[in-house]
Amino acid sequence: MLSGVQNIEEGPAPATAEGPEPMFDLIELLFFAYRDFVADPDRILENIGFGRAHHRVLHFVDRQPGLTIAELLDILRITKQSLSRVLKELLDQNYVEQRAGVSDRRQRLLYPTNEGRRLARDLARLQTERFTQALSTLGPDARPAAIAFLLGMIDPQEREKVSQLVWRTEPPGGQRTEL
Amino acid sequence: MLSGVQNIEEGPAPATAEGPEPMFDLIELLFFAYRDFVADPDRILENIGFGRAHHRVLHFVDRQPGLTIAELLDILRITKQSLSRVLKELLDQNYVEQRAGVSDRRQRLLYPTNEGRRLARDLARLQTERFTQALSTLGPDARPAAIAFLLGMIDPQEREKVSQLVWRTEPPGGQRTEL
DNA sequence: TGAAATATGTCAATATCGCTGACATAAAGG
DNA sequence: CCTTTATGTCAGCGATATTGACATATTTCA
Known part of the structure; x- marks a missing residue:
C-alpha cells in the first residue's frame, strides 16, 4: 500500500544515456x-x-x-x-x-x-x-524518519551546525557528518 | 537508532496552556x-x-x-x-x-x-x-514514505490536481483526497 | 451574424527582499 | 594607541512579485 509509486515496475530507475531518471x-x-x-x-x-x-x-x-x-x-x-x-x-x-x-x-x-x-x-x-x-497518515516512526530525511537533504558540511541550532545538542541518533 | 529525537522522553508532545508544543x-x-x-x-x-x-x-x-x-x-x-x-x-x-x-x-x-x-x-x-x-541513509521504503509525507504537506484540496500533474494518473497507492 | 467570453499581450506603477559599495561609530584588545 | 570587531547607515540597484487598465485575436453562443 505504500509501494506502487511507479505503476510499471519497481527497482532502480532505468539508466539511459543521460544517466538515471530524475x-x-x-x-x-x-x-x-x-x-x-x-x-x-x-x-x-x-x-x-x-x-x-x-x-x-x-x-x-x-x-x-x-x-x-x-x-x-x-x-x-x-x-x-x-x-x-x-x-x-x-x-x-x-x-x-x-x-x-x-x-x-x-x-x-x-x-x-x-x-x-x-x-x-x-x-x-x-x-x-x-x-x-x-x-x-504514516506509521508511528514517521516523524524521526521525516527528520532524518530532511536532515539528509541539507548540505553535509552544514548538518552539524544546523543540528546544534535545532537541538542545541547532537544530531538525532548521534548521526555524524560522515554522510 | 531512528528514535531519540527528543532526548528527554518520547510520546505526545507536552500540552501546555498554549496547546501542543510546536x-x-x-x-x-x-x-x-x-x-x-x-x-x-x-x-x-x-x-x-x-x-x-x-x-x-x-x-x-x-x-x-x-x-x-x-x-x-x-x-x-x-x-x-x-x-x-x-x-x-x-x-x-x-x-x-x-x-x-x-x-x-x-x-x-x-x-x-x-x-x-x-x-x-x-x-x-x-x-x-x-x-x-x-x-x-534510510530504509528501502523511504522513497514512497517521503512521497506520502510531502503529498500530505500539500493542501488537501490541491492534492488531486498536484497528483495528476506529477503522475498524470492517480495519487500513489490510490490515495484519496479524504485526508 | 454579431455580441460576449476567452486567451493572451502590454504598459505603468509599486512592493518586497535580496545585493554591493562606502563610510561611521563605539567598544574591545593587543 | 592603534587595530580589529560588531554594528549602523546612506545610496543605489536587481529580481521577482503585485495591481490596474487597456489592446488584440479568436472562439462561442444566442
Whole structure:
C-alpha cells in the first residue's frame, strides 16, 4: 500500500544515456509542499504588514533569545543591510527588543517581546498543524524518519551546525557528518 | 537508532496552556533543506543570467510539453505580467519555443527546445542527487514514505490536481483526497 | 451574424527582499 | 594607541512579485 509509486515496475530507475531518471515526483512535491508550508504564515503576516523575511527573523529570535546580529546573519545568510530594514520594523512595532551584550557591549542581543513571542508561536503552531496532518497518515516512526530525511537533504558540511541550532545538542541518533 | 529525537522522553508532545508544543525541528529542517535544495540550480542558473523563476517555468514546460500559458499560470500561481518577462527571456534565448494551439489558435503551446530540455534535465538531475543522498541513509521504503509525507504537506484540496500533474494518473497507492 | 467570453499581450506603477559599495561609530584588545 | 570587531547607515540597484487598465485575436453562443 505504500509501494506502487511507479505503476510499471519497481527497482532502480532505468539508466539511459543521460544517466538515471530524475525524481520528478519528489522534486515537484517538495516544491508544492514548501509553497503551502509558507503560505499559512504569509496569510497572517500580511494582515500586519509583515512578510516572510520578518517571519524568519522573528522565528529565530524567539527560538534563541539573546541572539546576536552576527549569529542571525549567519543563520539567514543575508547581508546586514537586508536584515536591518526588517529588524528595524520588528523593533519599531515591538515584536523584538534589544539589549546591550554583557561581556561585549557592542553586541545587540535580540529578544522577542511578549507580543513577538505570541506571534512566533502562533505561526509555528500553524506550520506544526500541517506537519501533524502529513504525519498522521504514516506509521508511528514517521516523524524521526521525516527528520532524518530532511536532515539528509541539507548540505553535509552544514548538518552539524544546523543540528546544534535545532537541538542545541547532537544530531538525532548521534548521526555524524560522515554522510 | 531512528528514535531519540527528543532526548528527554518520547510520546505526545507536552500540552501546555498554549496547546501542543510546536515541531520546531521539522519547521527549521524544512527551511534549511529547501534552501539547499534550490541552491544547486541557482548556482548553475546564475552563470547564464537566469534565476529561480526561469527554472520553474522551464521545469514545467519540459515536464509537460504543449503546456498553455493559462495552465502554467495556474501551476505557478503568479500573474501573467510576472510570467511574461521570464518567459520572454526563455523564448529569446531559445530555451523554450511556442506554437499556436491546433484546436484553439489563441493558445500558445509551450515546448522546450533541445537546449531547454538539456538544461531542465541537468537541473533535475542535480536535485535528484540530493534526494538520492537523503534517501540513502534510510530504509528501502523511504522513497514512497517521503512521497506520502510531502503529498500530505500539500493542501488537501490541491492534492488531486498536484497528483495528476506529477503522475498524470492517480495519487500513489490510490490515495484519496479524504485526508 | 454579431455580441460576449476567452486567451493572451502590454504598459505603468509599486512592493518586497535580496545585493554591493562606502563610510561611521563605539567598544574591545593587543 | 592603534587595530580589529560588531554594528549602523546612506545610496543605489536587481529580481521577482503585485495591481490596474487597456489592446488584440479568436472562439462561442444566442
